[in-house]
Amino acid sequence: MSQYILRRLLIAIPSLLGISLVLFVVLSLAPGDPFSELATNPNVPPEVRLALRAKFGLDDPIYLRYLHWLVAMAQGDWGFSFASRMNVDTLILQRLPTTLYVIGSSQLLALLIAIPVGVYAATRPYSVFDQVANTLAFIGFSLPTFFTGILFILIFSVKLDWLPFVYTTDIKATGTAWLGEQIRQAIMPVMVLGLFQAASMTRFVRSAVLDVIRLDYVTTARSKGLGQARVIVRHVMRNAMIPVVTLIALQIPAVFGGAIVTEQIFRIPGIGSLLISSILANDTPVVMAVTFVFACLVVLFNLIADLLYGWLDPRISLR
Amino acid sequence: MLDNELRTMIDGVKDGRVDRRAFIARMIGLGLTAPMATQLLAVGGVAMAQSPSPYKPTKRGGGGALKLLWWQGPTLLNPHFATGTKDQDASRIFYEPFASWDVDGNLNAILAAEIPSIQNGGLSADAKSVTWKLKPGVKWHDGKPFTADDAVFTWQYVTDPATAAVSVGVYRDLTVEKVDDLTVRVLFDKPTPFWANAFVGAYGCLLPKHLFADYKGDKSRDAPNNLKPVGTGPYKFLEFKPSDLIRAELNPDYHMPNRPYFDTFELKGGGDAVSAARAIIQTGEYDYAWNMQVEDEVLLRLEKGGKGRTIYAVGGDIEFIALNSTDPNTEVDGERSSMKTRHPLLSDPAVRKALALLVDREAIKKVIYGRAGRVTANYLNGPDKFVSRNTSWEFSVEKAAKLLDEAGWKPGADGIREKDGKKLKLLYQTSTNGPRQKTQAIVKQAFQKAGIDVELKSVVASVFFSSDVANPDTYAHFYADIEMFQIPMTQPDPAQHMRRYHSRFVATKENKWQGTNFPRWVNADYDAAVDAAENETDPLKRAALYIKCNDLMWQDTAFIPVMHRVKVGASANTLRPVMSGWANDLDNLQDWYREE
Numbered sequence: 023m024s025q026y027i028l029r030r031l032l033i034a035i036p037s038l039l040g041i042s043l044v045l046f047v048v049l050s051l052a053p054g055d056p057f058s059e060l061a062t063n064p065n066v067p068p069e070v071r072l073a074l075r076a077k078f079g080l081d082d083p084i085y086l087r088y089l090h091w092l093v094a095m096a097q098g099d100w101g102f103s104f105a106s107r108m109n110v111d112t113l114i115l116q117r118l119p120t121t122l123y124v125i126g127s128s129q130l131l132a133l134l135i136a137i138p139v140g141v142y143a144a145t146r147p148y149s150v151f152d153q154v155a156n157t158l159a160f161i162g163f164s165l166p167t168f169f170t171g172i173l174f175i176l177i178f179s180v181k182l183d184w185l186p187f188v189y190t191t192d193i194k195a196t197g198t199a200w201l202g203e204q205i206r207q208a209i210m211p212v213m214v215l216g217l218f219q220a221a222s223m224t225r226f227v228r229s230a231v232l233d234v235i236r237l238d239y240v241t242t243a244r245s246k247g248l249g250q251a252r253v254i255v256r257h258v259m260r261n262a263m264i265p266v267v268t269l270i271a272l273q274i275p276a277v278f279g280g281a282i283v284t285e286q287i288f289r290i291p292g293i294g295s296l297l298i299s300s301i302l303a304n305d306t307p308v309v310m311a312v313t314f315v316f317a318c319l320v321v322l323f324n325l326i327a328d329l330l331y332g333w334l335d336p337r338i339s340l341r
Numbered sequence: 342m343l344d345n346e347l348r349t350m351i352d353g354v355k356d357g358r359v360d361r362r363a364f365i366a367r368m369i370g371l372g373l374t375a376p377m378a379t380q381l382l383a384v385g386g387v388a389m390a391q392s393p394s395p396y397k398p399t400k401r402g403g404g405g406a407l408k409l410l411w412w413q414g415p416t417l418l419n420p421h422f423a424t425g426t427k428d429q430d431a432s433r434i435f436y437e438p439f440a441s442w443d444v445d446g447n448l449n450a451i452l453a454a455e456i457p458s459i460q461n462g463g464l465s466a467d468a469k470s471v472t473w474k475l476k477p478g479v480k481w482h483d484g485k486p487f488t489a490d491d492a493v494f495t496w497q498y499v500t501d502p503a504t505a506a507v508s509v510g511v512y513r514d515l516t517v518e519k520v521d522d523l524t525v526r527v528l529f530d531k532p533t534p535f536w537a538n539a540f541v542g543a544y545g546c547l548l549p550k551h552l553f554a555d556y557k558g559d560k561s562r563d564a565p566n567n568l569k570p571v572g573t574g575p576y577k578f579l580e581f582k583p584s585d586l587i588r589a590e591l592n593p594d595y596h597m598p599n600r601p602y603f604d605t606f607e608l609k610g611g612g613d614a615v616s617a618a619r620a621i622i623q624t625g626e627y628d629y630a631w632n633m634q635v636e637d638e639v640l641l642r643l644e645k646g647g648k649g650r651t652i653y654a655v656g657g658d659i660e661f662i663a664l665n666s667t668d669p670n671t672e673v674d675g676e677r678s679s680m681k682t683r684h685p686l687l688s689d690p691a692v693r694k695a696l697a698l699l700v701d702r703e704a705i706k707k708v709i710y711g712r713a714g715r716v717t718a719n720y721l722n723g724p725d726k727f728v729s730r731n732t733s734w735e736f737s738v739e740k741a742a743k744l745l746d747e748a749g750w751k752p753g754a755d756g757i758r759e760k761d762g763k764k765l766k767l768l769y770q771t772s773t774n775g776p777r778q779k780t781q782a783i784v785k786q787a788f789q790k791a792g793i794d795v796e797l798k799s800v801v802a803s804v805f806f807s808s809d810v811a812n813p814d815t816y817a818h819f820y821a822d823i824e825m826f827q828i829p830m831t832q833p834d835p836a837q838h839m840r841r842y843h844s845r846f847v848a849t850k851e852n853k854w855q856g857t858n859f860p861r862w863v864n865a866d867y868d869a870a871v872d873a874a875e876n877e878t879d880p881l882k883r884a885a886l887y888i889k890c891n892d893l894m895w896q897d898t899a900f901i902p903v904m905h906r907v908k909v910g911a912s913a914n915t916l917r918p919v920m921s922g923w924a925n926d927l928d929n930l931q932d933w934y935r936e937e
Contacts, residue, residue, distance in 0.1 A: 068855030073505045106416040106583035107562050116582050175616075180623050180646070188410065188620050188627065190609060192580070192588060289612040291585035299414070299584050299611075302803055 026340045034321045041317045046088045049306050078104055101307035110311040120191055121292040124211055125277045131216030132223055140227025162221025171214045171287040185210055189290040211288045215281050231262040264334045271327035275319040398934050402591050404602035410627040412617040414584035414610020419567045420546035421499050421506040429543040430927040431587055435572035438545030439473050442923040446724050446833040452476055468532040468878045475523040479596045481549050482571045489519040494550035503558035508544035534878050535834040543925050575601035575931040584610050602934035621911040622649035628916045631926045633909040637711020654908040656922025657723035657830030662823050662901040663860040664693055669820045676850040678819050680861055685763055691748035693898035698741040699787040700901055709776045714904035721891040722905040724833045729888040732895040741791045758792040767822040770798040772805040810853045817854040833923040835887045843871050862899045
């Protein structure tokens with residue numbers, strides 16, 4: 023096992039280097055300029071623009087810039103943003119708590135909905151509950167988040183005026199009032215994201231349980247006289263959840279990537295919106311740092327998913 | 342109007358014999374407007390009246406929270422690195438200039454004790470120096486006193502080329518010297534009729550010498566105060582998260598009485614313009630939003646919500662279609678749209694005039710801009726004294742078709758006009774932006790009716806407006822036949838706005854397309870008029886010269902002005918913001934209050 027882990031980690035290093043190289047080359051080949059706003063500004067003489075470009079090393083050849091970046095990263099210096107001259111790691115850490123809170127909660131909500139609904143639907147296949155659940159799941163993942171987001175805003179914020187729709191990280195209350203406000207402003211984005219993810223997860227859980235529920239050992243358990251609930255929870259789910267757990271492990275890096283559309287609609291200052299605004303502003307250091315972190319997380323969680331799968335299912339052996 | 346009569350009237354106002362308002366009313370009757378009449382009085386020796394600011398609160402504080410929503414989040418807080426208005430606004434919360442422009446185009450004294458004029462000795466008769474008297478007793482947020490040293494330092498900081506400050510263009514051709522602790526003199530190399538540029542407005546903000554002295558030149562971007570500003574402004578810094586949030590609190594030692602009104606201040610960034618409008622007008626979660634680039638019909642629908650309204654301020658921003666004087670499809674020495682070529686189709690004045698007749702400005706205003714635009718035939722639309730009354734616009738497909746027929750452009754077999762084997766086919770580019778794409782569609786329809794084939798192209802804004810030398814899609818490269826976008830007028834004076842199109846500023850490969858004359862238009866009369874206007878101290882003659890410049894552009898059809906765009910903001914019904922077409926939204930933040 024430890025040999026397997028070591029081997030995987032060693033393979034991860036060149037693959038991460040390759041990913042960072044591709045990212046860097048793509049970003050430098052992309053058109054666009056971090057100083058585009060200077061272009062139509064009559065006050066800014068052209069020498070200033072050129073001096074800024076030279077200062078930030080934008081005129082150096084690609085391989086030089088990549089090496090600079092790599093060396094700096096290796097030393098723990100993630101660079102600073104062209105736009106705000108703030109350290110990139112500070113920028114990311116500022117946004118991390120909000121991302122974990124909102125996106126993490128939506129993943130949890132998705133699980134809390136998907137697992138019970140999926141399991142119950144699988145135990146009564148083609149019943150009314152199952153049909154309704156399936157239809158809702160199809161509708162759920164066909165409707166894009168920007169549509170449901172705006173729909174929720176129109177209903178809950180504009181018409182009913184129950185919930186605020188601009189997310190603010192600075193709530194001035196304390197204690198339970200603060201908690202209440204946090205929950206109030208997070209309900210809509212969490213619901214939008216959570217329902218979307220719950221829709222696809224429900225289908226997946228349902229088919230995983232269906233695969234297991236027709237096996238002989240389940241019939242044996244029932245014929246032993248065990249109640250339905252015990253059979254499902256203690257016998258079926260333990261096997262059905264194996265693929266589900268690995269799916270969840272693979273989806274966790276997406277939490278850090280943020281949900282870009284939802285963050286834009288609700289103005290949640292998460293890592294996704296940082297990524298988009300940096301891409302639009304051609305702020306290369308920030309984009310490199312965020313995408314590289316994302317790549318590392320994906321590789322890491324892939325490894326964890328493989329390990330988990332091997333551990334949960336003794337039929338799988340890791341070599 | 343005879344010069345003598347005018348001077349007699351000005352003297353009359355000076356002596357108090359003629360009522361100032363009557364003078365302005367007469368000037369308006371003659372076609373000059375208030376700011377111009379005021380400028381006339383200023384150089385004639387009458388102090389520019391500071392507009393009575395309708396500020397009602399009678400004590401400092403007590404106004405609760407002010408929450409603003411900028412749909413592009415500010416990313417930095419140093420006014421001299423601020424490229425876009427979002428960053429200029431964010432810096433302006435904390436820093437202040439000597440004076441700012443108000444709604445009517447007059448100067449509003451902020452850190453200056455009074456506005457310089459000939460009468461109080463502030464302006465020299467030869468227009469080569471301005472003496473500013475500073476307000477006594479002003480303190481920086483950390484308690485240190487504000488003195489003339491800070492003004493001199495700001496000038497040194499900005500003009501140091503290693504600082505790469507974006508405001509350097511404003512401070513380059515002048516010297517700033519300290520006369521005493523509370524007096525500063527600005528000396529110009531040449532007579533400068535528009536003296537209210539340095540230390541006024543967004544790039545006029547003063548920096549504290551004691552905090553920035555160690556961070557001049559190369560080290561300028563490392564200064565900790567770039568992210569933790571200490572200024573003289575109405576609000577003191579609390580917290581800054583780039584692109585997300587700025588928080589500030591009332592400055593109890595603020596130098597103006599009864600100000601500021603609000604106890605806390607918050608500026609949230611991100612999202613898009615429509616949802617920002619929604620947050621102000623429909624749900625009332627925020628008090629003010631900036632730069633509402635939204636179709637008017639959407640805004641009208643939102644306003645039915647009743648918690649807020651849209652407010653407008655007229656400036657000089659012009660949305661236009663520029664016509665390329667050179668050929669974008671021929672490459673000379675590795676350069677397209679080179680000055681060595683002439684445009685095969687657009688060098689024919691008949692074609693240019695026909696294109697101008699095919700832009701249906703009324704429809705564009707009705708369908709897209711609504712209250713946010715005004716139809717115009719002029720490139721220069723403000724201040725009023727500089728607006729030409731000699732131009733006109735018209736929309737007529739028949740006239741355009743007739744003009745083209747007479748010039749020899751006959752429709753070919755496919756309906757597209759051609760002459761000498763050249764087809765009338767144009768590439769029309771602009772930036773990606775809802776209203777602009779809709780305008781393109783309207784214009785294309787009219788062009789096609791007249792037998793002109795149009796290909797539409799839209800480039801993403803961050804690329805279109807970039808100064809990237811290698812990118813062929815920028816507005817400066819102009820590798821298209823016609824292009825459309827907006828150039829804002831950042832101050833109530835046309836000098837900078839019109840100087841762009843002097844022939845010596847054509848954008849070429851040699852100057853890395855940094856030249857401001859992107860249509861590569863060359864007109865000797867225009868050059869002469871601009872050169873003369875730059876040093877002309879007589880305001881009437883100067884205005885006449887700029888009007889002539891505008892008329893030359895119209896006669897030559899160098900540009901097709903589409904819409905004189907008005908600044909649009911969204912404000913809560915109870916808020917009283919101060920919005921000027923000549924200044925940024927927060928340039929008079931100290932005068933904002935709420936009225937129940």
